[in-house]
Amino acid sequence: MSALAELIAHRDLIRELVVRALKVRYRRSAIGFLWTMLHPLIMMLVLSLVFSQVFRFQVPNYALYALSGIVFWQFFSQTVTSCLHSLKGNARLLSKLPIPKAVFPIATVLSGLLNLGFALVPLLGIAIVTGHAPTASIVFLPVGILLVGLMALGAGLLLAPLSVIFSDTIEVVAIVLGLLMYLTPVFYPRSIVPEQLRWAVRLNPMAAALEVFRAPIVDHTMPATADLAVATAAALVLLAVGGWFFAVSSRRLALYL
Amino acid sequence: MRADADLIRLENVSMKYRLARQRQPSFKEYALHWVRGALVYEDLWALSDVSLRIGSGESIGIIGRNGAGKSTLLKLISRVLTPTAGRVEVHGRVVPVLDLGAGLDPELSGRENIFLNAMFLGRTRAEVAAACDSIVAASGLDEFIDSPLRNYSAGMSARLAFSVATAWVPDVLILDEVLAVGDAGFVAKCHQRLQEFRDQGTTVLIVSHSTNEIQASCRRAIWVDGGRVRADGPTEEVMAEYAAFVATRHAAIGAPDRTP
Numbered sequence: 001m002s003a004l005a006e007l008i009a010h011r012d013l014i015r016e017l018v019v020r021a022l023k024v025r026y027r028r029s030a031i032g033f034l035w036t037m038l039h040p041l042i043m044m045l046v047l048s049l050v051f052s053q054v055f056r057f058q059v060p061n062y063a064l065y066a067l068s069g070i071v072f073w074q075f076f077s078q079t080v081t082s083c084l085h086s087l088k089g090n091a092r093l094l095s096k097l098p099i100p101k102a103v104f105p106i107a108t109v110l111s112g113l114l115n116l117g118f119a120l121v122p123l124l125g126i127a128i129v130t131g132h133a134p135t136a137s138i139v140f141l142p143v144g145i146l147l148v149g150l151m152a153l154g155a156g157l158l159l160a161p162l163s164v165i166f167s168d169t170i171e172v173v174a175i176v177l178g179l180l181m182y183l184t185p186v187f188y189p190r191s192i193v194p195e196q197l198r199w200a201v202r203l204n205p206m207a208a209a210l211e212v213f214r215a216p217i218v219d220h221t222m223p224a225t226a227d228l229a230v231a232t233a234a235a236l237v238l239l240a241v242g243g244w245f246f247a248v249s250s251r252r253l254a255l256y257l
Numbered sequence: 258m259r260a261d262a263d264l265i266r267l268e269n270v271s272m273k274y275r276l277a278r279q280r281q282p283s284f285k286e287y288a289l290h291w292v293r294g295a296l297v298y299e300d301l302w303a304l305s306d307v308s309l310r311i312g313s314g315e316s317i318g319i320i321g322r323n324g325a326g327k328s329t330l331l332k333l334i335s336r337v338l339t340p341t342a343g344r345v346e347v348h349g350r351v352v353p354v355l356d357l358g359a360g361l362d363p364e365l366s367g368r369e370n371i372f373l374n375a376m377f378l379g380r381t382r383a384e385v386a387a388a389c390d391s392i393v394a395a396s397g398l399d400e401f402i403d404s405p406l407r408n409y410s411a412g413m414s415a416r417l418a419f420s421v422a423t424a425w426v427p428d429v430l431i432l433d434e435v436l437a438v439g440d441a442g443f444v445a446k447c448h449q450r451l452q453e454f455r456d457q458g459t460t461v462l463i464v465s466h467s468t469n470e471i472q473a474s475c476r477r478a479i480w481v482d483g484g485r486v487r488a489d490g491p492t493e494e495v496m497a498e499y500a501a502f503v504a505t506r507h508a509a510i511g512a513p514d515r516t517p
Contacts, residue, residue: 009379010376010379012376012380012381012382013376013377013379015382016372016373016376016382017373020362020365020369020373023364023365023369024362024364024365027364028364092356092358092359093359093360093377094337095332095337096332096337096353096355096356096359097335097337097353097355097359097360097377097378098335098336098337098351098353099377166287251339254332254337254338254339255274255275255338
């Protein structure tokens with residue numbers, strides 16, 4: 001509880017770290033935050049070409065389907081990866097000043113969410129251009145964003161101290177994230193998964209969270225209850241495990257930094 | 258609640274660093290060594306059974322050889338480290354200045370760094386905004402304050418960081434060999450600022466290898482060697498003891514720096 005109070009006392013610092021992350025990322029680049037919008041769009045074009053022309057997936061509005069998957073997955077994988085480096089990258093500071101260490105992963109997730117917000121602009125743009133303009137169901141979009149944000153925070157809190165203790169964590173996480181992406185219907189339709197393997201996708205919390213995120217944008221519906229339940233449970237478990245591990249390890253971390 | 262006038266109290270404090278004899282920076286090596294029951298660690302006691310009481314408004318010089326445990330002592334008082342055994346009690350606001358460059362970001366401007374660094378020290382945005390102009394003035398860097406820090410010289414960065422760290426009067430100020438940087442004018446300014454702090458009752462802890470600096474500014478000195486307090490008392494006496502010790506060891510090569 002005192003750790004939480006300490007974080008609240010440092011809320012201005014967290015905000016400053018978020019602002020710094022955005023400034024440093026965009027200040028020295030010519031087109032700045034347009035990159036955040038351009039990158040998923042280019043991926044969407046490539047995927048649309050490959051999958052709807054070559055493999056002929058039967059998905060209505062594949063471009064929108066793929067783009068929503070890409071935006072979602074890029075947020076999750078980039079945020080988890082940045083969290084991994086967030087303590088190591090601030091090692092000098094953390095070994096000299098008594099700063100609550102959790103401010104770094106928290107600020108990383110918040111700046112990731114802001115970038116996700118930028119990426120929603122082309123996403124909603126494509127939705128409108130392709131005749132899938134958002135309907136009233138769009139009010140459920142924040143639910144999916146909140147869930148994937150909590151998942152990224154939980155994973156980040158778990159993995160950031162682990163990567164300080166074992167430097168291999170970074171390699172292992174890169175592989176796991178790669179595998180997880182193929183287990184999640186980011187760019188293929190759920191329906192192509194063979195019936196006997198569908199349970200794997202159904203139990204994958206990332207797949208559930210992606211469906212929650214996608215429902216209001218692509219299907220114009222409210223997220224399915226089953227997906228909501230799996231994603232919420234996964235987010236809470238990850239957050240609890242990550243928060244617990246971060247708390248027990250952070251006292252010793254100064255010795256490894 | 259404070260029971261007496263002690264601002265800092267260390268009771269039987271020990272600090273152990275565990276140095277793995279085989280470094281196992283990977284899961285594989287860790288698992289292999291764990292399975293073989295061969296996880297052997299070498300314990301390094303950076304501090305053993307240190308007890309200290311420091312009162313409000315004292316100025317204390319901490320001396321000793323490299324690797325004696327001085328920095329570990331300061332990190333414990335700063336709450337960067339928690340002791341392996343014993344109790345560390347510190348009342349009031351502590352500003353540790355253990356490394357002047359630690360919080361600076363080369364991509365941000367001088368002004369942005371003022372905000373970020375002050376917040377690393379626990380200040381709120383409103384507090385920094387109110388003090389910003391006087392910090393800029395104290396650093397003497399007005400013309401460069403909106404340029405990115407990567408264009409600053411090392412001395413300029415140090416001036417900026419010192420000005421932020423000393424912008425507010427803390428209860429305890431901790432300085433680890435940081436006054437050696439900067440030109441003569443800046444060093445004089447630093448000493449003037451330290452004097453203002455002392456006049457306002459700040460407790461100042463200084464680690465320095467400069468005998469002059471400690472003699473000039475500290476009434477009390479603590480000599481740390483091999484993780485233990487060898488002497489604690491009036492600066493003149495402790496310095497004389499330390500000087501005698503160094504003289505007898507003159508032929509021997511100093512112990513390697515053991516602080517990780």
